[in-house]
Amino acid sequence: MQKRRLSDQTLTFLPHYLLSLLATLLMGCSTYAPERQKSDYPVAQQGLLDLRTVRFDQQLVPLNGAWKWYWKSLLSPGDRSPAFEYSTFPEPWSTQTWNGHPLPAYGYATYSLTILLPRQAPPLALKLPDFFTAYRLFVNDQELTRSGTPGTSPESTTPFWSTQIKFVPQTSDTLRLLLQVANFHHSKGGPYQPIFLGSAEELRVAIDREYALDYFLTGCLFMGGLFFLGLFLFGRHETSILYFSLFCLLYSYRIVGSDHYALHALFETARWSLLVHLEYLSLFVSVAVFVLYTGSLYPADVNRHVIRLLTGICLVFTVATLLLPPIYFTQLIDPFLGLMIIYIGYAFHVYWLAARRKRPGAKYSLMSTGVLLAVFIVIILKYFQIAIPENIVLFLGYIGFFFLQSLVLSYRFAFTLRQAKEQAEEGLRVKNEFLSTISHEIRTPLNAVIGLNHLLRQDNPRPDQLQHLDVMLYSANNLLHIVNDILDLNQIEAGKIALESVPMDPARILQNVVSSFQAVAREKSLALNLTIDPRFTPNVVGDPNRLAQVVSNLVQNAIKFTEQGGVVVSLTVDEQQTQTTTLTFAIEDTGIGIAPEKQQLIFNRFTQVDSSLSRTYGGTGMGLTISHKILQLQQVELRLQSQPGRGSRFYFTQTFPRVAAPAPEPLKVNKSVSGNKPLHGITILLVEDNAMNVLLAKNILSKLGATVDVANNGQEAVNMLDSTKHRLVLMDLQMPVMDGYEATRIIRKRNETLPIIAVTASLAQEIGERANDAGLDEVLVKPYSPGNLAQVILKHLKLAE
Missing domain, CATH: 3.30.565.10 (Histidine kinase-like ATPase, C-terminal domain)
Known part of the structure; x- marks a missing residue:
C-alpha cells in the first residue's frame, strides 16, 4: 500500500481543495427562492408592481410575482380583455394549471403587468431573457421588442432565443407591460427566467460584460483547441491531444451558443432550428469526446467497457438530435444532465486512480475534474432556477478547468520529451559502448595482420610475395581507416573531441x-x-x-x-x-x-x-x-x-x-628498425592474453634484441614482475582475472618506477584519464608497426636511465 501513495500530500489536500472550491462557486450564486423575494424586492400582487420606493441607481429589480395571465390568447394593446387568472411569473407552463387543469408545454398566452415608478428615476431599461420559444413585448401600448414571432400555431410561430437590453420610454410614472409568449417547437414552454428592470446604464454595462466574458472565453477555448490540434498534426501524434483539441473546439460553441446566447445577438436572422441543433450537439458530442480523452489519457486506469458504454450513450443522444425535430430531442436535456454527474464522477474516479499510481499530470487532471464537477453543479442549479450564479463565477470555473487540463497535456508533453531525451542519451551511450567494443575487437586482429605484414617485409620476400603483402597491408589499412572514421564521427557528434x-x-x-x-x-x-x-x-x-x-x-x-x-x-x-x-x-x-x-x-x-x-x-x-x-x-x-x-x-x-619558438620536428612513426639490435640485453615483461598479439610482439622485440617474458593477465604480471630484471612493461588493458589498470595500480603501490606502456585496442582519448590515474606512462594504440613499438620503448628506456 505504501507504494501506491503519492509521495507528496496531493491526495490528502484534494478533498479539502474541492470542497473549498465548490463552496466558493456556490457562494457566488444569488438565490431567488420565493421567501427571499419577499424580503429583498417588491413582488407583483394581482398584476400590479409598486416600485415607487425603489432606488434604481442602487439595484436591479426582478419583475417577479403574480401577473395577469391570459391562456390561449395573444392580446395586443386595445384588445378587449378576456377571462384571466393570476399566474406566478416566471414559471414554465408545464408546472401551472388553467381553470384547475394542468397545462401542456405547447400553446400560447399573454401576460400583463402594471408597474408604478418613482417620480424621479434615472433612465431605465429592461433585461429580457429568452422565453420558450418566442415572445413580443409591448410597453405602454407600443411594441418595444420581440424575439422570433409568437403565433397561435406552429406555422404562424417563428422561434428564436436572445438576451436583450431595451430602454424604457419614460412618458409617465407608470409602465404597462403586455407580453405575448408562444411555444410549439420546444419540450418546455413559457417564461422560466425573470425580467429585470433597472438603470439603463448599469444594465448595458452588465450585458456588455457578460458578452465580453463569453466571447473572451470562447476565443481562448477556440485558439487553445487550434493550438492542440496543430500540436497533434505537426508534433506528437498522441490521441489524447487530438481529443482535447476537439473538446475545446466543440465546447467553445456552448459558451456563446447557450445561456446568454451571445452568438444569437450577432446572427439575428439565423434559423432557430439550426442554432438549437448546434447547441445540443455541441454538448452531447463534446462530452463523448471528453470520455475518449479520459480513456486515451490514462488507458491503464480506465475500464474499456465503461468508456465504450459512456461514449455510446452520448452517440445515441447525438443521433437522436440529428434525426428528431427540436420538440422531441429537447426533452433529452434533463436526463442527460443527470447522466453528467455519472460521467464526471467516473472521470474523477479515473483521475484519482491515476494520481495514486503516479501517472504523469494526474493530480492536475484530478483538480480539473473537481472544478468541472463544481461548475456543472452550479449550471444545474441555474438550469432548474435554484440559484443564479454570477457570470464571473462560471467564467473562472471554466478557465480553471481548461487551464488545468492544458497543464495535464503540457506536463505529459514535457514528460514525454524528457523520456525521449533520456532514451536518446541512453541510445547514444549504448552506441558509444558498441562502437568502442567493435573498435577494440577489430583493432585486435588487425594488430596481428599489420604487424606480421611488416615483419614479413623485413625478411626479404620475393617480388610476388611482396605484391601480396602490399595488397594485404592496403586492405588492412583501409579497414582501419574506416573504423577510425566511424569513431571520429561519433566522437565529434557526441561533442567529445x-x-x-x-x-x-x-x-x-x-x-x-x-x-x-x-x-x-x-x-x-x-x-x-x-x-x-x-x-x-x-x-x-x-x-x-x-x-x-x-x-x-x-x-x-x-x-x-x-x-x-x-x-x-x-x-x-x-x-x-x-x-x-x-x-x-x-x-x-x-x-x-x-x-x-x-x-x-x-x-x-x-x-x-x-x-x-x-x-x-x-x-x-x-x-x-x-x-x-x-x-x-x-x-x-x-x-x-x-x-x-x-x-x-x-x-x-x-x-x-604565432609563437617565437620553432615548431618541433614531428615524430617519424614508421622508422625502420631492421639491421640492428637497439634493445640488446634488455628484458621486457609483455602482459597480453591474445596469442596472436603475443606472437607479434615477441617477434618484433626479438628482432630488436630484447628478451621477453610473457604474462597472460594482470595477476600474473604482478607476481612475475622483477624490477631488478625487467626494464619495461608492455601492458594490455582488457584481460581476464585482472585488467591492466588494476595491475598497474598494484605495481605503483609497490613503489615501482619502471616504465609501463599501455598497449591497447582502445582509443587513447577514451582511456586517457583512467590510464593516468592508474600510473601508466603512455598509451600505444593497436594496430602498431614495429617502428611504432620500437620508438616508444626507446623513448622511455632513455628517460628511465
Missing part, C-alpha cells in the same frame, strides 16, 4: 601527407604536387593531428575521384601579422567534378553525389563530413569550387596564433 594547441609547422605536415599518398597516386598514374607560399614562416600554434587528418581526407578524396591529370596541394599566406598568421589550404584536382545543386550534399555523412559512385569508386562518404565538422569546431568553413568534368577545388582559410 578535443583540439590541441601546440607549436606546429603546417608546411611540414602537408609534406608528410603528400609523401604518404605518393604511392597511391603513382598507381593511378596521377601527379601529386605540393606548393608552399615562400612568404610562409612555420612558427604557428594549432592542432597538427587534426590538420593532418583534414588534409589527408581531402587528398584521399581528390585521388579517388581523379582518373587522369593530377592533384595539387597548396598553402598560401593571406595575411601575416605579429600575433597571427592567416593561411589558405587548398586541394585541387582534375577529377569528375560536382554539379552545383549537389555540392552541399557531399558534406552529409555517408553521402556521395550519386549512389552509382559508391559502386564505382567505393568508400563510405565520411571523409568530407569529418573534415567539415573538424573545421567547424575551429570556426573554419570548408569551401568548394567545382565544375562537372573539369575537377574540384576544396579549400579553407584559417587564422593561427
